């Protein structure tokens with residue numbers, strides 16, 4: 001029994017997921033920016049430009065920001 005691999009689906013799964021479609025910002029870019037010192041939403045948005053167009057991604061950007069800041073805090077304490 002063989003399974004055919006749909007390469008376009010495979011590539012789509014491997015492609016980094018964009019959190020902000022307008023500015024083409026991935027979750028890993030947001031995480032990296034936070035790791036590099038963006039400790040406020042304002043700094044994160046200024047640095048990555050995520051959520052500066054339609055704003056539909058603002059909630060997702062905030063969730064990622066809060067999650068990563070919680071991780072940083074737990075590493076410190």
Ligand code: FES
Pocket residue numbers: 019020021022023050051052053054055056057058
């Ligand atoms: S999807 Fe991020 S600003 Fe539009």
